[in-house]
Amino acid sequence: MTETKTFKAFVTTGDGEGQIVERAFDDLPTGEVTIKVHYSGVNFKDALALNAKTKVAKNYPIVPGIDLAGEVTSSEDSAFKPGDHVIVTSYELGVGHDGGYSEFARVPAKWVVPLPDGLSTREAMIIGTAGFTAALSVHRLEESGLTTKDKPVLVTGATGGVGSMAVSMLSKRGYSITASTGKKSEHPYLKALGAEEIINREDVTPEKIKPLQEQRWAAAVDPTGGRPLASILSSTKQGGAVAVSGLTAGADLPVTVMPFILRGVDLLGIDSGFCPMELRLNVWERAATDLKPDHLEEIATEINMDQLPKALKDISQSNVRGRILVKMG
Template identity: 60%
Template sequence: MNLPETFQALVVDKKGEDVEASVQTLNFDDLPEGDVTIKVHYSSVNYKDGLASIPNGNIVKEYPFVPGIDLAGEVVQSEDDRYNEGDKVIVTSYELGVSHYGGYSEYARVPGDWIVPLPENLTMKEAMTFGTAGFTAALSIDKMEQNGQEPSQGTVLVSGATGGVGSMATAMLAKKGYHVTASTGKETEHDYLKKLGASEIVSREDVTPEKIRPLSKQKWAGAVDPVGGETLAAILSNTQYGGNVAVSGLTAGVKVPTTVFPFILRSVNLLGIDSVYHPQEQRLKLWERLASDLKPETVLEEMTEEITLDELPQTLGQILQAQTRGRTVVKL
C-alpha cells in the first residue's frame, strides 16, 4: 500500500504551565515503535482523553504527544505474522494515548499484542461507539454475571447514566432483560435514557443523600458505578443481600466513606473493573460479546455523535465539564 508522506494528528504540547491541543502535520518518523502500522478510520472520546488535554490531568508523561485511548482501522504495514495488510482491527487501552501515541491521528503504530481483530458483526464505527467506555460497561456486566447476577433478582442501578460507560451499561442491561434504574443529574436527558432502555430514572440526590448511613434500605440487586466517591458509598448502603456492585470510575472522587457493614452483614460484592490491562484472551471473548448478545443495535446511533479532528479540542473540554452525553466518535 502506498502511504502518504505526511498525515494529520491532534497534538497536545506544553507551553509553559499550559497545555495546547491543535491539529498538526506529522510524518511516519514521528510515530513510536511498534509491529503494526494502522490507517485509523475512527477513534472516540473518553474522560481520560479529556484529562490528557489539560496541564494537571496526570495522563500524559512526555510532550509533545498524540492522545486517544481508542482506535479502529485497517492494517497498512505489519511485522507481526498475526496481522496482514487490509486486516480491520481495534486497539483500546494498554499504553495507547497515555505513554504511546494514540488514536487521534490518521495513522498509528502499535505493538501487535495490543490488537484485537474486528469481530464480524461490528463496523469500525460501531467498535468506536463502544470503545473503552463500552468495553468497560461490558466488563462490568460480565463480571456481575460471573458472580451470579440475573435479571430475576431485581433492579440494577446505573450511576452517571448519561456518560459513556453509563449509557452503554444502561442499553446493554436493558437488552439482557434487566430492570434498569438510571441515575443522572441532567433532568433534560430523561427521554434519552428511556430510549436506551431505562425502566426508571432517579436523580443523583435520590442515590446519594446528604447523610449516608452505613446500611440503608435494600433497593438494588446490583449496580454499575462509573462514578465512585460518596455515590459508591451510598450504593453499597442500599444494595440487596448478595448483590454485586461493579465500580470503574472516580468522577465523584477517590474517597469512599463506607464501612465493612455492607460486606459482612449483607454479603455485598464490590467488583473492581479495570479495562486497561484486562487479559488478552478474555478481551477477545468480550469483544465477541459486544458484537452479539451485548450489542444494543437499535440505540447505538441514539447515543453517538460523530465529530472531526478539528472539532476534537472543544469536545475534550466539554467531557471534563460533563457537557457531553453518550459516546462521541471521531472520524479521521
C-alpha cells in the first residue's frame, strides 16, 4: 500500500475540544509498525483525554483514540509485514502516544495484535476496547468457576459499550442474564441482545446497603464501581464472583469484608489496559469465536471523523447506546 504525503488526524490541545488537522508522516510518533487506520471507536476515556484537567492524557497536543484496527503499511519488526490486518488497543494509545483518530498511526510492535480469523477490521472495532473488556470479564468469571448452570448473571450499565457487549457475549454462551439500566426506553434493545430480565439500576442499589443482603447474583459484570458494586458484592451468592472494570458510579467502595469471608465471593479486577500479551491474544481469539457477539450491527453506530466532537460530548454525558464506530478516510 502506498502512503500518501499527508493525512488527516483529530488532535486536541487539552482545551476540551479537538480539531481535524493535516499532518505529515514525520509527525508520527516513534514505533516499529505504521498502520493505515480503517476504524477506531469512541470510548469514555477518549472524551476525558480532551481536557487536560482530567489528567488522563500525559502530554499535548495528542491524537485521542484508545483503539484502532487497520492494515500495516510498513514494519521494522519481522513479526509484521505490509498488508497484515491488525488491532491495537490499550497501553499508552491515545493517552501518552498518538492514538486511533488518525488516517495513519505508528506504534510499538509489542502493542500490536494480529487480526484473528473470523473478524474484519470493522468488526474488531465494533468490539473495540469496550468489547475486549467485556470478553476479558467473561473469561475471568469462567476461570473463577462460572458455568451456565449458575443463574443469574448481572450486567450493570447494560446499554453502554462494555455492558452491551457483555450481554451479547454472555447470551451467546448460554447464560441467564439480568441487565440493569436507568433507560426504560432501551429495554427492547437489551431484550434483543439476549437479556432475560431487565431491572432498574435503583433495584441494584438500595438506599442503605447492608453488609450481607439477599443472595441474588451468581456473578456480575460491573463497569460502574462505587455504591452499585458494594451492593452487588453483598448480594452475590455463595462462591460467586464479580468482575469490575470501571468507576462511572465512583471510585469509593463502601463494602465490608463480610461477602468475602462469609460467602467466599471473589472480586475480579479487569485490567484491559496492561493485561499480558498472551492473555490478550487468547481473549481476542475468543472475541472472534465463542464470544463473538451475534448482534454487532445492532450494537454499532458508525460515524466519520467530522462527527467526533458530538460523539465525544455524547459519551461524556452518557448519551450513547452500545458502541460508536469511527471510520477513518
